[in-house]
Amino acid sequence: MSLFPPEYLDARARYRAFMVEHVYPNEAAIGREDDDSQTLLEELRGHAREAGLWAPHVPPEAGGTGLGFLYYACLNEEIGRSAYSQLVFGCQAPDAGNAEILHLFGTEDQKERFLRPLVAGDVRSFFSMTEPEVAGSDPTLLRTRAVRDGEEWVVDGHKWFSSGADGAAFAIVFAISDPDAEPHRRGTMILVPADTAGVEVVRPVPVMGHTGRGWSTHCEVRYTGVRVPVANTLGGEGDAFRLAQKRLGPGRIHHVMRWLGQMQRAFELMCRYANEREAFGGPLAGKQTVQNWVADSAAEIQACRLLTMDAAGKIDGGSEARVEVSLLKFYAARVLCDVIDRAIQVHGARGLTDETPLAVMSMMARGARIYDGPDEVHRMVVARRILRSFADGDGWTFS
Ligand SMILES: Cc1cc2nc3c(=O)[nH]c(=O)nc-3n(C[C@H](O)[C@H](O)[C@H](O)COP(=O)(O)OP(=O)(O)OC[C@H]3O[C@@H](n4cnc5c(N)ncnc54)[C@H](O)[C@@H]3O)c2cc1C
Secondary structure, three states, X not given: OOOOOHHHHHHHHHHHHHHHHHHHHHHHHHHOOOHHHHHHHHHHHHHXXXXXXXXXXXXXXXXXXXXXXXXXXHHHHHHOOOOOHHHHOOOOOOHHHHHHXXXXXXXXXXXXXXXXXXXXOOOOEEEEOOOXXXXXXXXXXXXXXXXXXXXXXXXXXEEEEEEOOOOOOEEEEEEEOOOOOOHHHOEEEEEEEOOOOOEEEEEEOOEOOEOOOHHHOEEEEEEEEEEEEXXXXXXXXXXXXXXXXXXXHHHXXXXXXHHHHHHHHHHHHHHHHHHHOEEOOEEHHHOHHHHHHHHHHHHHHHHHHHHHHHHHHHHHOOOOOHHHHHXXXXXXXXXXXXXXXXXXXXXXXXXXXXXXXXXXXXHHHHHHHOOOOOHHHHHHHHHHHHHHHHHOOOOOOOO
């Protein structure tokens, strides 16, 4: 029996067929990140729209084709297998998470101006929170300021790792609007069009040797005397921490869903190669170390799948699933890195070449243990909540 309802599996089969026909054959071309790859990407996005596979992360009332988190988890076991398919289906990070909070908290006017073109794929966005000068793990330290001047916000600050800022149409900026409020009421999220005077995308910061272009960049951004109407406030004044939880919770589980696809692809490559490649009198598949890697990977991948289904089901049921999402985030990030690393090791030198997708997968996977909260912070969140529950006399029930 499958973990998913049959209708979800039918939808997943349609994504699989699309990936086989359109995505895998074009992965190398898209990965070149040149003008031709942009044209090709637009063509593939057109096919995805025509096939009714566009924007599965948000529901139809927000312009997508989504049916909730469990549905999206099911699809991502396919979509996540290729690093580029999130772009092809219009559900790429960070736009997917930004769309989610605009859908939940945007005013009608904000939805019209920002959400509609974002979900339609006409524009991209970025989420501008982390700053080079202070620890991103602790957002109470953020320094970017938003000061009210009549009916305008004036934003000044310095951010980095604003993913996808190169060529994006707007940012959601996390700024400190009331430094004297209690720490979790100090911040406000503000929608800032990228062409506003004073917004400067300084440079894409090279990450592990990759500078990227457009969507694949992680940019340093300066905000100098940036004026936007107060009507661009997302949620209420002082709501940034609350919204960040709403933004990052779904964003984190979206990442993990994609990683399930990456893990399974690496696992399959490892198993196939282990059966094919011979050394010391027999296939690698006959060596106990390789068997241990296969067995450990199978157990860990299935554990990640079950944790994902559990968290997705709880979110669909109206829970924030804070503990579930945090423990899934740090556990799955580790499994992702380990499985890809084992697959590379089984491939020997070939694993480091571009003859398999493993080298690119490995480069992209490492950030998983840091972005949207480092492993250590998620462990802290999980442990604190569980221990507090014991201290309150409630213990902890594995629901
Ligand atoms: C690929 C990538 C994409 C990103 N995209 C975005 C984006 O689009 N927008 C955005 O705003 N940010 C983005 N980020 C930034 C990311 O969210 C931050 O890197 C993250 O929050 C950690 O902040 P920091 O890098 O300042 O590390 P710091 O907060 O300085 O932490 C450094 C290290 O200290 C340790 N540490 C911290 N707290 C604890 C603790 N309580 N206990 C034990 N150890 C601890 C951890 O090992 C951590 O890795 C991205 C990062 C990456 C790698």
